[in-house]
Amino acid sequence: MNSHTEQPGAKVNRLLTKNILSGSAAKIGYLLTRFFIPPFVLMHVGIERYGIWATCFILVAYLGVSTVGISNVYLKYVAEYDARKEYDRANSLLSTGIFITLPVSILLFVGVWFTWPQLIGLLHINPVLQTDAREVALTVIGVYLGSIGISAFRDALMGSQKISTLQGTWVIGYLLETFFIWYLVSNGRGIRGLVEAFLIRNVVENVLNIILAYRKLPWLHISWRNFDMCNIRTIFHFGGAVQMMSLLSIVLDSIERAIAVPLIGVGGAGLLEIGTKLPTMAVLLPNSFSTAFLPAASYLSGGINCIQERGAIVSQLYLRGARYMNFTSAYFCAFLALFPTAILSVWLHQKFEGITLILVVFAVTTQLHLLTGPGTSILKGIGRPWQELRYSGANIVLLLITLPLTRLIFGQWSTSVIAIGVCSATVLASAYFLFYANRLLSVSFAPYLRKVLLPGTIPYLAAGLLAWPANYLVAGSSRLVGFAWLCATGVLYTVLVVAIAYFSALAAEEKVKLSSTWNSLTVRYFNMPDRSQLSSKPIASAGITA
Numbered sequence: 255m256n257s258h259t260e261q262p263g264a265k266v267n268r269l270l271t272k273n274i275l276s277g278s279a280a281k282i283g284y285l286l287t288r289f290f291i292p293p294f295v296l297m298h299v300g301i302e303r304y305g306i307w308a309t310c311f312i313l314v315a316y317l318g319v320s321t322v323g324i325s326n327v328y329l330k331y332v333a334e335y336d337a338r339k340e341y342d343r344a345n346s347l348l349s350t351g352i353f354i355t356l357p358v359s360i361l362l363f364v365g366v367w368f369t370w371p372q373l374i375g376l377l378h379i380n381p382v383l384q385t386d387a388r389e390v391a392l393t394v395i396g397v398y399l400g401s402i403g404i405s406a407f408r409d410a411l412m413g414s415q416k417i418s419t420l421q422g423t424w425v426i427g428y429l430l431e432t433f434f435i436w437y438l439v440s441n442g443r444g445i446r447g448l449v450e451a452f453l454i455r456n457v458v459e460n461v462l463n464i465i466l467a468y469r470k471l472p473w474l475h476i477s478w479r480n481f482d483m484c485n486i487r488t489i490f491h492f493g494g495a496v497q498m499m500s501l502l503s504i505v506l507d508s509i510e511r512a513i514a515v516p517l518i519g520v521g522g523a524g525l526l527e528i529g530t531k532l533p534t535m536a537v538l539l540p541n542s543f544s545t546a547f548l549p550a551a552s553y554l555s556g557g558i559n560c561i562q563e564r565g566a567i568v569s570q571l572y573l574r575g576a577r578y579m580n581f582t583s584a585y586f587c588a589f590l591a592l593f594p595t596a597i598l599s600v601w602l603h604q605k606f607e608g609i610t611l612i613l614v615v616f617a618v619t620t621q622l623h624l625l626t627g628p629g630t631s632i633l634k635g636i637g638r639p640w641q642e643l644r645y646s647g648a649n650i651v652l653l654l655i656t657l658p659l660t661r662l663i664f665g666q667w668s669t670s671v672i673a674i675g676v677c678s679a680t681v682l683a684s685a686y687f688l689f690y691a692n693r694l695l696s697v698s699f700a701p702y703l704r705k706v707l708l709p710g711t712i713p714y715l716a717a718g719l720l721a722w723p724a725n726y727l728v729a730g731s732s733r734l735v736g737f738a739w740l741c742a743t744g745v746l747y748t749v750l751v752v753a754i755a756y757f758s759a760l761a762a763e764e765k766v767k768l769s770s771t772w773n774s775l776t777v778r779y780f781n782m783p784d785r786s787q788l789s790s791k792p793i794a795s796a797g798i799t800a
Contacts, residue, residue, distance in 0.1 A: 283425060287432040288535050292528060293602050295439060295448065301606075303445050305524025306383060310391045324351050325402070325409050326634060327489050332413025333635075341473035344413075348406045349480035351489060355406075359399035366395055386445055393449045397456045404460055406476070407467035416470055423462040431455035513657070513676075517667045525669050529612030532597070533620040536586035568632060572695045573705060575628040580710040581759075583624040585751060588713035590617035592721040593743065596728035600736045608670040619677040621710065622684040629691030641694065645687035652679035709759045716750035 296304055328351060335344040366373070370392070374384055411420055431451045438447030467474055514523040590597065594613045602609075626645050633641045653676065660675035661667060692702055724743040728736040756765065 284428050284538060285535050287428060288531075289601070291432065291435060292531055294436070296528070296602070298439050299444050301524045301528075302380065303383065303386070305527070306387045306390060307445050307448055308523055308527035310387075310394045324355055324489055325405050327351065328406055328409035329413045330635060331488065332410055333415065336414050344410070345473070345475045345477075346480045346482045347485050347488065348410055348474075349476050349478065350482055350485040352404065352406045352476060353478060353481050354486070354489065356403040359403040363392075363396050363399050367392065390445050390449045394452060397453050401456050401460055404464070407460075408463045410467050410471060410474060411463070414471060419466055419470055420463065423459050423466065426462065427455040427459035430458055513672055514669065517672075518669065525606055525609065526612065526672065528602070528606065529609045529669070529673070530616045532590050532601075532613060533587065533616040536583065536590060536617070536620060537624060568636060569696050572628050572632050572691075573697055573701065575632075576625065576702075576706045577709065579628055580621070580625055580706050581712070581755070583621045584710040584713040585748075587617045587621040588717045589744070589747060590614075592714065592717035593724055593728075593740070595725040596736065596740050596743070599729050600733060600740050608668060608673075611670050612673045615673050615677045619680050622681055625706075626684050626687050626691070629687065629695070632695070633691070641691070644690050645683055648686050649679050649683035652682050655679075656682075709755065712754050712759060713747075713751050716747055716754060719750065720747055 292304075295307075328348065331347055332344050335341065335347075370388060373391075374387065408420060411417070431454065434451035434454055435448060438450055441447070443450065514526050591614050594610045594617075598610060598613065630642045630645065656678040657672070657675035660671050660678070664671045692699070720743055724739065728739045728743075731739060
């Protein structure tokens, strides 16, 4: 059926699947490149300089929050305007947003430039490293703020649910960055090489996104003539709410490193950055779901007038997305949580105090944190961004209890104490938000337990069967032999997860879809004959399959 005549639910279902699959494929490549960068950089620059690099991105995150709310405004309202074919309103919103964010970004950069002496004092950076820190920080901040200023082109594509189109530019960008990190750092550029590679990546991605936006969106027209003061109210009403939530989210995402800098120094922040690196990378693939939820929910809000019908479809979207997102995140997080010794001995090949504990607790916590993603994204998409405060606000309140409590129990500040305190608060806040979101989106506990929570335990069962022999064999081997053992373990682990899931968790229609997808892939990429005529269960014209 032509995309111009199909019902909103069917169109969202089709585009959601396409966007998730393309995003997942792109992020697998990203994960592979990011896996090898930290040990390579550590070998050349050391933990303290790496800590400076990590600290710079804390500053970037806090500065970027001043304009990040508008990105969600673009996503939500472009999706709604696209559903109603109101392209003049979309152009007016995007043009207004650009002419607001660019001046704000410039002013923020000028402010950082003039206040840098005060900022460097707060970071307690070794005087020997302060010159490098200034160059790195100002370049990273400038690049990041500049990218936010022209993010309307990227967000217009995302709001129009052309997320798969963006994946190509992202892949080109991170591959270029990986190459230049290897080339520049290995030739003595140190952390300056990291920032130069970051600059190249962002310039290339932004240029390509602008070109693609004009090619893929024939209606797009950015001009100062489209500036409309009426859009400022929309931007500040919805964007302000998202901005507040984003500030809290950034605080929570970087809290362990922000606390570590004044209490145990940039070296401690660097260690926490390394310990949380793999769980952070594990977030990327499941986040392909959350990225697609906001414009999908907004499109439904703009395309379906019946409140009851829209609510039922959004609830199905939430349950379906949470199911697949939880299983995907559990696949990565269970592997990290139950094979920490094997992974760290191969990945870093050097020992850091407390890093195994940091990896384990953040891996498990990351899965629970990701479970809140479908709820927060869909609630933003239907115009209720303040509901995220139920998660981030509760998390901050709990941090005020768990951090002093862990310090009291262990008697001193350390990376492990900070990790345990932060993760305890996140686990409790996640449980509270999930209870609230399920009630708000009319999803009862029984189907949520059966369809979402129980499948997420399967990877832990599979990993538990292999954990002891894998950790023992890898830790007692050379790095190369250990890598071979770890790869073999990963393959066996994957086979076990798929087998257990197939026979115990997949519904009949999911098995049909899986077989059909596998058949089409073998036909397309391996030139094998089409031996299956199975097709997925027909999608209701205005529904989303759960």
